[in-house]
Amino acid sequence: MWSLTKFVASRLSRSRRFFSSVIPRPCIIQKRGADILHDPWINKDTGFPLTERNRLGLRGLLPPRVISFEQQYARFMESYRSLEKNTVSESDTSHVALAKWRILNRLHDRNETLYFRVLIDNIKDFAPIIYTQTVGLVCQNYSGLFRRPRGMYFSAKDKGEMMSMIYNWPAQMVDMIVLTDGSRILGLGDLGVHGIGIPIGKLDMYVAGAGLNPQRILPVMLDVGTNNLKLIEDPLYLGLRQPRLEGEEYLSTIDEFIEAVLTRWPKAIVKFEDFQMKWAFETLKRYRERFCMFNDDIQGTAGVALAGLLGTVRAQGRSLDDFPNQKIVVVGAGSAGLGVLSMAVQAGVRMTGNAETAAQKFFLLDKDGLITKERKNLDPAAVPFAKDPGLIAGLRDGGSLLEVVKKVKPDVLLGLSGVGGVFNEEVLKALRESGSNRPAIFAMSNPTMNAECTAVEAFKHAGENIVFASGSPFENVQLGNGKVGYVNQANNMYLFPGIGLGALLSGACIITNDMLQAAAECLASYMTDQDIEKGILYPSINSIRDITAKVGASVVRAAVAEEVAEGYGKVDPEELAYMSKEETVEYVRRNMWYPNYSPLVQKK
Numbered sequence: 001m002w003s004l005t006k007f008v009a010s011r012l013s014r015s016r017r018f019f020s021s022v023i024p025r026p027c028i029i030q031k032r033g034a035d036i037l038h039d040p041w042i043n044k045d046t047g048f049p050l051t052e053r054n055r056l057g058l059r060g061l062l063p064p065r066v067i068s069f070e071q072q073y074a075r076f077m078e079s080y081r082s083l084e085k086n087t088v089s090e091s092d093t094s095h096v097a098l099a100k101w102r103i104l105n106r107l108h109d110r111n112e113t114l115y116f117r118v119l120i121d122n123i124k125d126f127a128p129i130i131y132t133q134t135v136g137l138v139c140q141n142y143s144g145l146f147r148r149p150r151g152m153y154f155s156a157k158d159k160g161e162m163m164s165m166i167y168n169w170p171a172q173m174v175d176m177i178v179l180t181d182g183s184r185i186l187g188l189g190d191l192g193v194h195g196i197g198i199p200i201g202k203l204d205m206y207v208a209g210a211g212l213n214p215q216r217i218l219p220v221m222l223d224v225g226t227n228n229l230k231l232i233e234d235p236l237y238l239g240l241r242q243p244r245l246e247g248e249e250y251l252s253t254i255d256e257f258i259e260a261v262l263t264r265w266p267k268a269i270v271k272f273e274d275f276q277m278k279w280a281f282e283t284l285k286r287y288r289e290r291f292c293m294f295n296d297d298i299q300g301t302a303g304v305a306l307a308g309l310l311g312t313v314r315a316q317g318r319s320l321d322d323f324p325n326q327k328i329v330v331v332g333a334g335s336a337g338l339g340v341l342s343m344a345v346q347a348g349v350r351m352t353g354n355a356e357t358a359a360q361k362f363f364l365l366d367k368d369g370l371i372t373k374e375r376k377n378l379d380p381a382a383v384p385f386a387k388d389p390g391l392i393a394g395l396r397d398g399g400s401l402l403e404v405v406k407k408v409k410p411d412v413l414l415g416l417s418g419v420g421g422v423f424n425e426e427v428l429k430a431l432r433e434s435g436s437n438r439p440a441i442f443a444m445s446n447p448t449m450n451a452e453c454t455a456v457e458a459f460k461h462a463g464e465n466i467v468f469a470s471g472s473p474f475e476n477v478q479l480g481n482g483k484v485g486y487v488n489q490a491n492n493m494y495l496f497p498g499i500g501l502g503a504l505l506s507g508a509c510i511i512t513n514d515m516l517q518a519a520a521e522c523l524a525s526y527m528t529d530q531d532i533e534k535g536i537l538y539p540s541i542n543s544i545r546d547i548t549a550k551v552g553a554s555v556v557r558a559a560v561a562e563e564v565a566e567g568y569g570k571v572d573p574e575e576l577a578y579m580s581k582e583e584t585v586e587y588v589r590r591n592m593w594y595p596n597y598s599p600l601v602q603k604k
């Protein structure tokens with residue numbers, strides 16, 4: 001029972017926590033001298049004050065002048081901006097993007113505090129470089145760019161050794177692991193060990209967007225081989241040059257890794273990222289009831305898309321209850337497309353109470369065209385969305401996207417196919433004729449070249465009245481006469497930070513559908529009617545910490561309501577349950593790490 005004494009004690013302990021987060025906490029270290037300068041977690045470069053230089057054996061190892069954090073920051077930004085200015089006329093955009101990534105990565109390797117501060121303050125400019133889209137290019141060129149390892153690598157050759165290997169990670173605690181096997185990196189296919197760039201980029205977004213402590217995150221590559229022949233034949237390829245493990249061999253390798261992780265850090269959250277569809281679904285089914293994990297491509301994407309679809313209904317001037325009447329054509333029946341449809345159906349069922357009709361207005365296509373009940377060898381996950389061919393006259397199994405758009409006359413066209421340009425001029429013009437008062441286009445495939453269409457193409461061919469969202473960033477489109485076609489970035493980056501932080505701070509033992517649903521609904525309700533009328537479905541990424549505080553709090557509250565919250569640190573589930581909505585947001589906000597130089601104290 002919740003007692004008054006406990007209540008007062010909890011308030012006191014909360015205020016103690018509050019004060020301790022304002023006064024910089026000392027960081028206890030065991031290193032000394034040059035070792036400190038080579039450790040990006042604690043290095044301050046020329047920012048070490050003289051007292052610390054004396055105490056830590058740094059005197060003489062640095063130029064004599066002490067440069068303040070603000071000066072270091074300004075100096076970095078100046079060199080970054082001058083690179084930008086000097087390359088503005090270069091036609092090779094990928095060369096410029098990689099140069100920008102390199103300059104940020106060098107800082108990341110040297111001084112994490114400064115790196116994360118510049119990232120947080122300039123997230124809108126830097127997210128497209130350290131995350132989607134440049135991260136795709138980085139993965140494609142990984143062997144050439146590799147200088148210094150980051151994260152951990154477990155391979156098929158490490159079977160039997162993973163339990164001891166996990167103890168090689170230098171940090172005592174890990175809160176969040178992002179794991180990939182490199183088999184479906186963005187829309188770029190199997191990139192093998194080069195896919196490590198994705199967990200690194202995602203975790204950078206966790207630190208910037210959710211305030212996870214960078215000393216408690218771990219990017220992991222599970223190298224089970226690659227089926228990309230070009231990589232296997234490349235003598236400089238850094239991964240295993242063998243075909244991917246399959247079947248039981250594959251699953252037992254993942255099992256071994258998971259067991260090792262949970263033995264060392266039983267409360268770590270594991271986010272699965274960019275696994276090919278069969279393993280994405282299989283591992284989610286295998287693990288989701290056993291420990292705190294989620295699949296970002298299936299579940300994070302679904303929440304962001306659902307928030308955008310609900311925003312679209314509002315942008316069309318309809319009531320939210322009208323959502324189940326939206327005709328939605330989804331192109332791509334993979335992990336992301338099926339994840340989106342499943343969550344949209346769950347939302348429809350909640351609104352109508354009718355499971356039979358909830359999927360009726362949703363149409364699904366894969367590389368072989370429209371999926372109907374006549375489809376042979378249909379993946380079980382796609383079965384609920386297979387249409388009766390007689391539903392609309394002229395619809396047939398394998399029907400092309402153009403045929404489907406002409407016959408169905410959808411309100412929404414949503415692409416998660418990984419194929420650039422499939423929303424071509426004809427398709428977009430057919431959507432314009434659909435009769436929807438404000439059709440929406442979600443070209444969600446990444447990176448930019450894999451987007452189903454560009455923003456300019458969408459506004460040009462489907463009309464100026466559309467709502468547009470893409471997975472990778474595009475500039476807003478100038479429509480003439482001062483009118484602007486707004487571009488939204490429908491990317492799971494809006495939700496995974498909040499899902500992860502909410503799971504961590506509630507101490508959830510698993511991540512439930514209700515927690516994911518709460519996250520999506522929170523994001524959907526973030527936007528004002530004025531923004532939505534303009535076609536703005538998602539907030540600016542500049543507000544990512546505020547979004548994450550609210551999303552994270554809704555995840556915490558859902559975890560408590562479902563009784564899967566076990567508490568975090570000294571905050572027990574009862575205390576979580578007692579918090580009001582606002583207090584929960586405050587609790588999440590207060591637990592976000594923020595980059596400041598801490599006084600370093602050497603352990604004797």
Ligand SMILES: NC(=O)c1ccc[n+]([C@@H]2O[C@H](COP(=O)([O-])OP(=O)(O)OC[C@H]3O[C@@H](n4cnc5c(N)ncnc54)[C@H](O)[C@@H]3O)[C@@H](O)[C@H]2O)c1
Pocket residue numbers: 184185186187188276277296297301304331332333334335336337365366367368369415416417418419422444445446447450470471472490491492493
């Ligand atoms: N914006 C986001 O937040 C987000 C999130 C997850 C995935 N994605 C992107 O979505 C894409 C797909 O990811 P996934 O995990 O579902 O991949 P997947 O490989 O599991 O599925 C791809 C699907 O597209 C279908 N397809 C291929 N060519 C097609 C064509 N010409 N027409 C219609 N369908 C076609 C395939 O049959 C398959 O069903 C990737 O580009 C990925 O980057 C974006």
Ligand SMILES: O=C(O)C[C@H](O)C(=O)O
Pocket residue numbers: 132185186187274296297445446471491492493
């Ligand atoms: O990585 C992204 O930008 C989103 C998504 O997880 C993807 O796989 O494309």
Ligand SMILES: [Mg+2]
Pocket residue numbers: 186273274296297
């Ligand atoms: Mg992904």
